[in-house]
Amino acid sequence: MKSTLKILLWPLWIGLLCWPFMGLRAAGLTAFGLLLLFLLFRFFGRKIGLFKDIFLKMPGRELAGRVPRKIWLGAALLAAMMLPLVINKYYLDITITAGIYIVLALGLNIIVGLAGLLVLGYIAFYAAGAYAYAILSTQYNVSFFAALPAAAVLALLLGLVLGVPTLRLRGDYLAIVTLGFGEIARIVLNNWDGLTGGPNGIMHIPKPSLFGLKLGSPVHLYFIVLAMIILVSFVIDRLNNSRLGRALVAMREDETAARACGVNTVKLKLLAFSLSAMTAGMMGVVFAAKMSFVSPESFTFWESIMVLCMVVLGGMASIPGVILGAAALVVLPEIFRQFQNYRMLVFGAAMVAMMIFRPQGLLPSKRRRLELEDPTLPPINQERVDITFHKINQQSKTSEVI
Amino acid sequence: MALQDVSFEIDRGQIFGLIGPNGAGKTTLFNCLTGVYRPTAGSFVLDGKNITGLSEVKAAQRGIARTFQNIRLFQEMTALENVMVGRHSRTAAGLWGALVRDKKTSNEEREIHNKSQQLLEFVKLKGSEDLLAKNLPYGHQRRLEIARALATDPQLICLDEPAAGMNPSEVSGLMQLIRNIRDSGVTVLLIEHHMKVVMGICDQLAVLDGGERIAHGPPDRIRNDAQVIAAYLGTQH
Numbered sequence: 056m057k058s059t060l061k062i063l064l065w066p067l068w069i070g071l072l073c074w075p076f077m078g079l080r081a082a083g084l085t086a087f088g089l090l091l092l093f094l095l096f097r098f099f100g101r102k103i104g105l106f107k108d109i110f111l112k113m114p115g116r117e118l119a120g121r122v123p124r125k126i127w128l129g130a131a132l133l134a135a136m137m138l139p140l141v142i143n144k145y146y147l148d149i150t151i152t153a154g155i156y157i158v159l160a161l162g163l164n165i166i167v168g169l170a171g172l173l174v175l176g177y178i179a180f181y182a183a184g185a186y187a188y189a190i191l192s193t194q195y196n197v198s199f200f201a202a203l204p205a206a207a208v209l210a211l212l213l214g215l216v217l218g219v220p221t222l223r224l225r226g227d228y229l230a231i232v233t234l235g236f237g238e239i240a241r242i243v244l245n246n247w248d249g250l251t252g253g254p255n256g257i258m259h260i261p262k263p264s265l266f267g268l269k270l271g272s273p274v275h276l277y278f279i280v281l282a283m284i285i286l287v288s289f290v291i292d293r294l295n296n297s298r299l300g301r302a303l304v305a306m307r308e309d310e311t312a313a314r315a316c317g318v319n320t321v322k323l324k325l326l327a328f329s330l331s332a333m334t335a336g337m338m339g340v341v342f343a344a345k346m347s348f349v350s351p352e353s354f355t356f357w358e359s360i361m362v363l364c365m366v367v368l369g370g371m372a373s374i375p376g377v378i379l380g381a382a383a384l385v386v387l388p389e390i391f392r393q394f395q396n397y398r399m400l401v402f403g404a405a406m407v408a409m410m411i412f413r414p415q416g417l418l419p420s421k422r423r424r425l426e427l428e429d430p431t432l433p434p435i436n437q438e439r440v441d442i443t444f445h446k447i448n449q450q451s452k453t454s455e456v457i
Numbered sequence: 458m459a460l461q462d463v464s465f466e467i468d469r470g471q472i473f474g475l476i477g478p479n480g481a482g483k484t485t486l487f488n489c490l491t492g493v494y495r496p497t498a499g500s501f502v503l504d505g506k507n508i509t510g511l512s513e514v515k516a517a518q519r520g521i522a523r524t525f526q527n528i529r530l531f532q533e534m535t536a537l538e539n540v541m542v543g544r545h546s547r548t549a550a551g552l553w554g555a556l557v558r559d560k561k562t563s564n565e566e567r568e569i570h571n572k573s574q575q576l577l578e579f580v581k582l583k584g585s586e587d588l589l590a591k592n593l594p595y596g597h598q599r600r601l602e603i604a605r606a607l608a609t610d611p612q613l614i615c616l617d618e619p620a621a622g623m624n625p626s627e628v629s630g631l632m633q634l635i636r637n638i639r640d641s642g643v644t645v646l647l648i649e650h651h652m653k654v655v656m657g658i659c660d661q662l663a664v665l666d667g668g669e670r671i672a673h674g675p676p677d678r679i680r681n682d683a684q685v686i687a688a689y690l691g692t693q694h
Binding site: 308312 | 491493512513514517518522523525529530531532533534538539541542543544545546547548550551552554555556558562565566569605606608609
């Protein structure tokens, strides 16, 4: 009954959204079309279990589970190395942008996904890195590869500046404080004319070079970004499967209990903040080198939100998920560019639909998957039921896809 | 002032019961002991060393472990991972170890894993390693919390109403478990309302009422203490 109502309400809602710019007639037709589509989908979906296959199981999960992880990683790496050979310059540019966002999202994932701290001003660290390279390179002739660690250290210090006063905050309060931090960073960049060039930004930022070797072409940048993705993924993967990673997740789950286990939550929060910030700082350098121009416009609140969406959409605390989420949010709007006005609408509707049908994200982490795998199972938290117990036991044996 | 003039000694290897009506200050005492609150006066002495006012983390390192009245597990971690977190204060691998994964770190990981498996077996949760904590039945969650506390290698384990919400067969399993904990050499400080448990396993008891200790001694004496009966049932007018 409830799901029937849902199927009626969904097209109505989308129709209402379309009304202002499509007119009543077209919007009504869209809603009707969607309704038909939903009904068809429901009818056939129920018959052959299609619905469940698409939304509860990623296609090919069974198969994927049997192939060892190393082979998957090798194949993905090989494909990534070959990519610049097969795509044109325009798509290469988009791919580099996507790559930068992938690393940003992976960095934010440490603090949002693993440590469970909602940070909304993440882009400030990215801005710090970008401006650090812009200023160091244009005024002090510092090279790209020397600026990388410098920017990382600067971002780390900023991370500590933000981290220390917010140690006692959680949830909404932390979100608001970090939001303020992000805005302050942008406003400072906008107004400190002497150092940052104000709204005009900084131009003529040099491309990367190593020992006199120019590495400025898009292909070079592509490989720099790819290297960063591999490095950051490696760090997060190792961290996740370690004593510190477990402690981070424990802190996310219950801070009081974690402290009672001897987990120093102060240190851990600062660690999460600094790792996240350093990642963003280094990517800022890459961004500045790619654009050869930085201005405060590139570092708005919207950017922070986008990166957060990538993490949530892809699947919190899951490396492949976050990579997929970031890639999707950069590449899809480009593909939908021909739909112009509808682009953002489709985008927004897709986000809403995702959160309703697949709240754990595209490729959820192992823990999340266990949690949300079968929503039909009743919560057995407070009841002492041993029958359902066995059912979960079998489920948890599904192999991990990474 | 939630507690005043409360003093008692717990001998090593004892099960020491702390009872009293609701609001008597039992959990507050636990919170002072384990570092959640800092007492304004008085002291705790463990093994001849003053441990008053330590932070929660330091208290855990000194060998004081606890469970919570309302279960506080890491809900979305597996049972095994929950216990592994308990090993945190007895292990040392840092960021560098996590990244390089050198021999020392992997040995330590193996030690954490094995020890945690053993503890799950000890609390009779073998077979549930890979279940999410929140999907465990209630009684199992209680036992998992005890396993996590034991993972910190405590000298003293503080159990806050472990029998709350358990059915009779679970209760007798729990009593045996608490005895086993004592026999393994860990001193047990137990808050409990369940009189069968308290009278059945405790070596010594202290009774709190209104933040004060009103009686102290072995269960048999407490059972017949006039002041205790008055605190629980009220006085005759």
